[in-house]
Amino acid sequence: ILNVEQSPQSLHVQEGDSTNFTCSFPSSNFYALHWYRWETAKSPEALFVMTLNGDEKKKGRISATLNTKEGYSYLYIKGSQPEDSATYLCAFDLTTDSWGKLQFGAGTQVVVTP
Amino acid sequence: DGGITQSPKYLFRKEGQNVTLSCEQNLNHDAMYWYRQDPGQGLRLIYYSQIVNDFQKGDIAEGYSVSREKKESFPLTVTSAQKNPTAFYLCASSTRQSDSNQPQHFGDGTRLSIL
Numbered sequence: 001i002l003n004v005e006q007s008p009q010s011l012h013v014q015e016g017d018s019t020n021f022t023c024s025f026p027s028s029n030f031y032a033l034h035w036y037r038w039e040t041a042k043s044p045e046a047l048f049v050m051t052l053n054g055d056e057k058k059k060g061r062i063s064a065t066l067n068t069k070e071g072y073s074y075l076y077i078k079g080s081q082p083e084d085s086a087t088y089l090c091a092f093d094l095t096t097d098s099w100g101k102l103q104f105g106a107g108t109q110v111v112v113t114p
Numbered sequence: 115d116g117g118i119t120q121s122p123k124y125l126f127r128k129e130g131q132n133v134t135l136s137c138e139q140n141l142n143h144d145a146m147y148w149y150r151q152d153p154g155q156g157l158r159l160i161y162y163s164q165i166v167n168d169f170q171k172g173d174i175a176e177g178y179s180v181s182r183e184k185k186e187s188f189p190l191t192v193t194s195a196q197k198n199p200t201a202f203y204l205c206a207s208s209t210r211q212s213d214s215n216q217p218q219h220f221g222d223g224t225r226l227s228i229l
Contacts, residue, residue, distance in 0.1 A: 004156065032215050043118075044204070046217030089156070101172075102218065104149075104156035 002026045004092045006105035013080045013112050020076040021108040023090030027071030032093035034102060035064055035075055039086040047075075047088075080112045116141045120205050120221035126229050127192065127199060135190045135224045137205035144210060146188035147218065150174060151202040160203075163188055192226060200228050 005024040013019045025033065035047040048057040053068040061078045077084050087109045091102035118139045127133045139146065145164050149157040159172030163182040177196025182188055188207075192199045202225050206218040 034217055036217070036220075043220040043222045046219070049215045049217050051215055091157075101159065101162060102147075102157075104158075106154060106156045 002092065002094065002103055004090060004103050004105040006088075006090055006108050008108060009106065010109040010111070013077075013084075013110060015080060015082060015112055015114045017080055018076065018078045019080060019110070020074050021088065021110075023073045023075070023105055025071050025073075025090075025092040025103075027069060029094075030068045030071075030092075033066055033068075033073050034091040034093065035073070036089040036091070037062075037086045038089055038107070044089060075108075077110070080110075082112050082114055085110055085112045118205055118207055118219055118221035120203075120224050122224060123222065125224055125226045127226060128229050130194045132191055132193050133226065135192070135203055135205075135226070137188045137190065137221060138186055139188075139205075139207045139219075140186060141207055141219060142185070143207035143219070144185070145208045146182070147206040147208075148172075148178075148180065148188070148190045149204045149206065151204065151223075157204060160190065199226055201226060 036044040038044040050066040055066040087107040089107045091104045121136045147162045148160040161180040163169035179191045205221045208218045209216045
């Protein structure tokens, strides 16, 4: 089992502030890195699937970068809003064939206060 | 609407009893997955299936069993051999990764508790 580390475990953000947090993963045998947002009482929702070193993806105020050589990804939230409160999960794709076998981190819980 | 349906939402198990968690998808996905979540831990893979009538063990398969008789359905049985079954269980599905690296789609989960 390969370790996927997310930090910090939780963070509190004032509404309007920007924030970022990290996902670290084994840099060898990289296939893909997934980010999901998991709001309370809902199912996890896919944000990004990233495969290329240097990849940057954006969805509204949320963006992510990927460094496969050093084994980390950052997720950024610009101008945080209360609706951004959720646990953000990253997952490392262990696939050696064409199917997604994911190893998840424990998540970063984000609380945005008005 | 297309999606994944898990039932029941809450389930209670007596000692020595097997229970089955349902997972149905109408997304026409080939692959389906079962995960377990415990407090403070990431989702851990129990079983996965890439095609009908075939499935593989994940990282924590002991005490669990699955079947994949239909593309749409991937039920998980928690057997009496699973000594610590209290957890939150999530089902997911996806297409082949070679199809543009598709993400996994998740159900709402089932919370299993021991009476």
